[in-house]
Amino acid sequence: MLSKPLYNTTFTPVTSSLPFSFQVPNPSPKLTHTSPSLYKLNNQTVSFELIEFYNYKYHMITTSPSNSNQYDSHMPDRYDPVIPGLPDHIAEHCLLHLPFPYPSLLRSVSPSWNKALLSPSFLLTKSKLCLSTPRLFVFSFHPQTLQIQCQSLDPASHRWFLLPRIPLSTQIHPCYLACGTVASKGEMFLFAGGENCLVYRAITNTWSVTGPMSSPRAPLAVGEVSDGRIAVVTENSGMLSAEIYDSITDKWGPAAVMPQGIERYDAATINGRVYLTEGWDWPFDSPPRAAVYDAVHNMWQEMPKGMCEGWTGSSAVINGAFYIVTEYGDNNLKLYDETRDEWRPVRGGGVPKAVRRPYAVVGGGNGMLYVVGKGLDVAIGRVEKAEVEWEVIKGPEAFAELLPCNAQVLHL
Numbered sequence: 001m002l003s004k005p006l007y008n009t010t011f012t013p014v015t016s017s018l019p020f021s022f023q024v025p026n027p028s029p030k031l032t033h034t035s036p037s038l039y040k041l042n043n044q045t046v047s048f049e050l051i052e053f054y055n056y057k058y059h060m061i062t063t064s065p066s067n068s069n070q071y072d073s074h075m076p077d078r079y080d081p082v083i084p085g086l087p088d089h090i091a092e093h094c095l096l097h098l099p100f101p102y103p104s105l106l107r108s109v110s111p112s113w114n115k116a117l118l119s120p121s122f123l124l125t126k127s128k129l130c131l132s133t134p135r136l137f138v139f140s141f142h143p144q145t146l147q148i149q150c151q152s153l154d155p156a157s158h159r160w161f162l163l164p165r166i167p168l169s170t171q172i173h174p175c176y177l178a179c180g181t182v183a184s185k186g187e188m189f190l191f192a193g194g195e196n197c198l199v200y201r202a203i204t205n206t207w208s209v210t211g212p213m214s215s216p217r218a219p220l221a222v223g224e225v226s227d228g229r230i231a232v233v234t235e236n237s238g239m240l241s242a243e244i245y246d247s248i249t250d251k252w253g254p255a256a257v258m259p260q261g262i263e264r265y266d267a268a269t270i271n272g273r274v275y276l277t278e279g280w281d282w283p284f285d286s287p288p289r290a291a292v293y294d295a296v297h298n299m300w301q302e303m304p305k306g307m308c309e310g311w312t313g314s315s316a317v318i319n320g321a322f323y324i325v326t327e328y329g330d331n332n333l334k335l336y337d338e339t340r341d342e343w344r345p346v347r348g349g350g351v352p353k354a355v356r357r358p359y360a361v362v363g364g365g366n367g368m369l370y371v372v373g374k375g376l377d378v379a380i381g382r383v384e385k386a387e388v389e390w391e392v393i394k395g396p397e398a399f400a401e402l403l404p405c406n407a408q409v410l411h412l
Helices: 087-094 102-109 111-118 121-130 305-310
Strands: 031-033 038-041 046-054 058-061 134-141 149-156 159-162 178-181 185-190 197-201 206-210 218-227 229-236 237-245 251-258 266-270 275-276 290-294 297-301 314-320 320-328 333-337 343-344 360-363 366-374 378-384 387-393 403-411
Touching: 087 111, 102 111, 111 237, 134 360, 134 366, 178 218, 178 229, 185 218, 185 403, 218 266, 218 275, 229 275, 237 290, 251 290, 251 297, 266 314, 266 320, 305 333, 305 343, 314 366, 360 403, 366 403
Parallel strands: 314 360
Antiparallel strands: 031 038, 038 046, 046 058, 134 149, 134 403, 149 159, 178 185, 185 197, 197 206, 218 229, 229 237, 237 251, 266 275, 275 290, 290 297, 314 320, 320 333, 333 343, 360 366, 366 378, 378 387
16 A cells, blocks of 8 residues: 655556556646545545456446636636646647546546536537547436436447436436437536536536526426527416526526427427427317427427327437437337438338337437437437437346436436
């Protein structure tokens, strides 16, 4: 066990998924080894370890809560080089290769690293250089406790990462949970029926609370309608209404009201519009009610007849197109044809039978579809034109009883 500070020492990650090692600068924050899995970094306890649980390997990175934001509140006037001996623009390019979730830990290396990793341009530059990779975030619960948790899956390595505990003020039923993302900022927004929204920031691996809505209510649909702006559709006193949250200013604003109510069956957001349907109901003698909120013009519209009547499953948006995984038969995939106002079958077969219901379905861009089933088994569909090719990733044994209630994708 080492007890002396480590200076000018190459700090090599415990996992080969990190593309390079780095040197701790000199002078540097004190890095002392205090236990086989704990490090002391700037008086902050950091756990950086590879553990096994039920014979499955997990990467766990945690920091002491008391000092996790120390650089945010005490920013220095001048910064040392990001990596001594390298121009900052080259050093910052090296940091772009850090895979999630390591940036959240490595912010603690120095104020310069913290500043570079928290820069608003970090994720944008990473995306432009095609260095971002998709990460699937799954909200799940145990049917006996109903306690909601969130895990992240790296589809390339099949590794799961457990997110920090969701700081819900009260326990809610998973059916009331709704979630949306602001992809450009690497953020997820979680709505659970109260007046506040929780935001998860991937770059810091932390949850926080946004500004309050006008009144507490359970959301029916959530989606990003423009850069950094999220529309939240709710029902109040038998009427549909929407509120717009600006993630840049942390402010809420009212939107148009529709004088009718809808029970949520499924919803999707595309091209600045939020589509909401209540689905078919027994005895199927009348078509389902549905509505479309146009955030660009702040108005409600009727959903096209063919879209409404053929929407019989969980939806996903992939490369600007609507898809559904049907809830009957072989759980086939269908594509919405806007020109003909009809749903067309996609070749390649339905969701593999190894992935069992209930489903959480989400599109991930780049032609990818993710279907999460019981036990957090994941079917990944590669969609090209009107054909899909499936791959199944089995969930860890420890997840066998978990049921998914929501899924989101961020490119990090």
